[in-house]
Amino acid sequence: MGTGAGVPTVGPLLAINDVAERLNVTPRFVRRLIAERRIRYFKIGRHVRLAEEDVIDWVRQRSVEPSRR
Secondary structure (H helix, E strand, O other): OOOOOOOOOOOOEEOHHHHHHHHOOOHHHHHHHHHOOOOOOEEEOOEEEEEHHHHHHHHHHOOOOOOOO
């Protein structure tokens, strides 16, 4: 993707069903994340898309380190 003046570059965009499949969750769960604005998304016309890098960041932010005993 090219960049114009002040336009950020965004990696691959994914549809809701693609994100749900990658995370092994339902599309309804992804839609709820979007509705609650818990994950960044893009509106392109009437379509909703998520950047692959934003999905990866969202997952990383929820990682839990194992406890050491």
